[in-house]
Amino acid sequence: MIEAHGLTKSFGPARALAGLDLAVPAGTTMCLLGPNGAGKTTAVRVLTTLLRPDAGWARVAGYDVATDGADVRRRIGMSGQYASLDECLTGRANLVMIARLSRIAKRKARCRAAALLAALDLEQAADRPVRTYSGGMRRRLDLAASLLGQPSVLFLDEPTTGLDPRSRLTLWGIIGDLVAMGTTLLLTTQYLDEADRLADRICVINGGRVTAQGSPAELKARAGTSLLRLTVSATVSLARAAEEISEYAAGPVRRLAGQHGLEIPVVQRPGLVTEIVRLLDAAGIDVDDIAVRPPSLDDVFASLTGPVAA
Amino acid sequence: MRAVVWSLPDLDGPGIEEPSLAGPAQDAAGTGWLDGLRWALSDVRVLAWRTLARIATTPEQLLNVTLLPLVFVLLFSYVFNGAIVFPGHGSYRDYLIAGIFAVNMGGTAQGAAIGMAVDLSTGLIDRFRSLPMSRAAVIVGRTVADLLTTLLGAAVTVLAGLAVGWRVHASPASLLLALVFALMFGYSAAWAGACVGILARGPESAQAVGLTVIVPLSLTSNAFISTASLPSALQLVANWNPVSVLAAACRRLLGNPDPAAAIHAWPMQHPELASALWSLALLAVMAPLTVRLYIHRTGR
Ligand SMILES: Nc1ncnc2c1ncn2[C@@H]1O[C@H](COP(=O)(O)OP(=O)(O)OP(=O)(O)O)[C@@H](O)[C@H]1O
Numbered sequence: 247m248i249e250a251h252g253l254t255k256s257f258g259p260a261r262a263l264a265g266l267d268l269a270v271p272a273g274t275t276m277c278l279l280g281p282n283g284a285g286k287t288t289a290v291r292v293l294t295t296l297l298r299p300d301a302g303w304a305r306v307a308g309y310d311v312a313t314d315g316a317d318v319r320r321r322i323g324m325s326g327q328y329a330s331l332d333e334c335l336t337g338r339a340n341l342v343m344i345a346r347l348s349r350i351a352k353r354k355a356r357c358r359a360a361a362l363l364a365a366l367d368l369e370q371a372a373d374r375p376v377r378t379y380s381g382g383m384r385r386r387l388d389l390a391a392s393l394l395g396q397p398s399v400l401f402l403d404e405p406t407t408g409l410d411p412r413s414r415l416t417l418w419g420i421i422g423d424l425v426a427m428g429t430t431l432l433l434t435t436q437y438l439d440e441a442d443r444l445a446d447r448i449c450v451i452n453g454g455r456v457t458a459q460g461s462p463a464e465l466k467a468r469a470g471t472s473l474l475r476l477t478v479s480a481t482v483s484l485a486r487a488a489e490e491i492s493e494y495a496a497g498p499v500r501r502l503a504g505q506h507g508l509e510i511p512v513v514q515r516p517g518l519v520t521e522i523v524r525l526l527d528a529a530g531i532d533v534d535d536i537a538v539r540p541p542s543l544d545d546v547f548a549s550l551t552g553p554v555a556a
Numbered sequence: 557m558r559a560v561v562w563s564l565p566d567l568d569g570p571g572i573e574e575p576s577l578a579g580p581a582q583d584a585a586g587t588g589w590l591d592g593l594r595w596a597l598s599d600v601r602v603l604a605w606r607t608l609a610r611i612a613t614t615p616e617q618l619l620n621v622t623l624l625p626l627v628f629v630l631l632f633s634y635v636f637n638g639a640i641v642f643p644g645h646g647s648y649r650d651y652l653i654a655g656i657f658a659v660n661m662g663g664t665a666q667g668a669a670i671g672m673a674v675d676l677s678t679g680l681i682d683r684f685r686s687l688p689m690s691r692a693a694v695i696v697g698r699t700v701a702d703l704l705t706t707l708l709g710a711a712v713t714v715l716a717g718l719a720v721g722w723r724v725h726a727s728p729a730s731l732l733l734a735l736v737f738a739l740m741f742g743y744s745a746a747w748a749g750a751c752v753g754i755l756a757r758g759p760e761s762a763q764a765v766g767l768t769v770i771v772p773l774s775l776t777s778n779a780f781i782s783t784a785s786l787p788s789a790l791q792l793v794a795n796w797n798p799v800s801v802l803a804a805a806c807r808r809l810l811g812n813p814d815p816a817a818a819i820h821a822w823p824m825q826h827p828e829l830a831s832a833l834w835s836l837a838l839l840a841v842m843a844p845l846t847v848r849l850y851i852h853r854t855g856r
């Protein structure tokens with residue numbers, strides 16, 4: 247549904263995209279993850295026909311963004327990093343205007359505006375000028391605007407930045423439902439938990455090119471080992487416990503700060519925890535608590551993005 | 557923890573055929589040029605409506621459009637009335653109103669310049685550009701709305717003029733013709749203003765540029781004074797000035813005193829034709845240029 251090859255874009259000396267390749271199959275969600283200035287917004291703007299790439303090509307919904315811009319625009323919805331609304335119009339008027347400009351008949355435009363205002367919890371504020379809206383309300387209205395044309399491909403640039411936790415959950419729910427209905431989605435975010443939760447695939451970009459990609463699980467696996475946290479009863483020597491399970495350690499074992507326990511890097515596999523508990527039990531070591539934590543995307547992010555791009 | 561309020565099929569309410577998600581959900585049936593034109597006109601209507609609807613939530617935008625003509629009429633007909641030497645027969649007030657009317661029309665440019673620059677300084681243009689709409693419609697809608705706003709100001713001028721004793725002596729056909737010339741000039745001035753708004757770095761510079769063009773243009777015209785007494789170089793400017801030309805055309809059509817008829821310059825001898833030519837020429841240059849500049853400025 248979205249396909250990009252070798253996209254480059256420079257703003258004067260600044261290289262925003264340096265040969266970006268992307269492929270998002272229909273009905274899936276791709277998340278662009280990257281530090282500030284990585285080129286996420288530039289990528290979205292190229293794919294939504296707002297910017298012409300210097301080199302490379304991209305196809306969205308089967309149409310070339312450079313040559314068939316109008317066909318692309320007819321099929322996409324987009325919500326930019328900064329809400330693009332008319333501050334002096336009411337929320338409802340904004341939606342009706344955008345629907346009409348999306349070439350939707352008048353009556354239908356009003357219906358859709360009303361339905362989306364209700365769905366995004368904006369009914370109370372619908373008839374107030376947008377300049378009186380809070381940041382989160384603007385974001386939600388902007389999202390509503392991007393859904394008016396019932397797009398088959400949706401681009402969301404940092405959709406939940408500046409939202410409170412409740413609105414974020416609501417938005418996640420809506421996004422989930424849209425994807426369930428078959429919408430292809432490309433979103434950018436700074437939040438790893440968001441990428442983890444919403445994306446089928448994640449593209450980590452840095453310096454205008456893809457530095458890693460895969461499913462959230464694959465990327466986590468790439469960061470390598472999980473961490474086993476073990477706390478034992480105070481009477482047991484930690485050194486002895488460490489020695490007992492040394493064969494499982496995939497790296498240096500650390501003492502847990504403030505607790506009588508150890509943190510051991512392990513290669514996670516089914517049955518691992520049971521095995522270790524049995525082993526320690528046989529050795530007469532009382533286990534208070536044991537847990538394996540998979541590597542978080544934060545670990546992945548830190549290991550893949552490296553120093554923040556200028 | 558899922559949002560349960562959401563359901564897309566309800567989007568169109570009961571009774572409307574549910575559009576399939578497979579294709580575009582828009583109502584653009586055909587792709588022929590006639591459909592294209594129909595939709596472009598619809599875009600213009602929506603965008604003109606938008607500019608006017610903005611006024612509904614911020615009516616103070618109308619203050620300068622409505623108050624300024626009132627101030628002009630009162631200031632010139634009461635304060636400067638004695639100071640301005642008006643040659644020939646007829647009253648200065650009868651002379652003045654068509655001049656202010658012409659200045660109103662030229663002022664359309666200022667509204668369009670600021671409006672365009674404001675629009676370009678927000679993210680709204682990005683939204684427009686991501687929609688399958690006509691790009692030129694942004695400027696056409698803007699200029700149409702600004703012309704309608706100007707008409708409100710012109711109505712204030714007319715009413716205030718009638719209140720201070722200005723009278724017309726003309727047939728309905730002449731009245732209509734004067735209005736047509738005024739609308740033509742106002743509309744082409746709006747395009748010139750939109751062009752300035754696109755070239756300007758922001759609303760402030762658009763306002764500054766607009767004022768530095770419009771104020772000298774108005775003051776070197778015959779709008780407020782009779783140009784017969786001006787030095788010859790300035791008189792040349794005044795005679796060809798589009799504001800002078802429109803004012804003279806309106807005075808002639810409305811049966812108001814028109815001392816410029818005695819000036820042997822072609823535009824003052826044929827003000828109606830001159831005004832129409834001015835407007836058409838301005839529009840013919842500005843419309844394609846402005847659309848090109850707009851596409852370049854918001855370019856890809
Ligand atoms: N219009 C522009 N003019 C000049 N430089 C630009 C422009 N837009 C982007 N850039 C540069 O291109 C690079 C990528 O910017 P981009 O906005 O795509 O980053 P981003 O990944 O969206 O960052 P953020 O997370 O902060 O939104 C940056 O170095 C930025 O300075």
Ligand SMILES: [Mg+2]
Nearest residue numbers: 286287288327
């Ligand atoms: Mg960005």
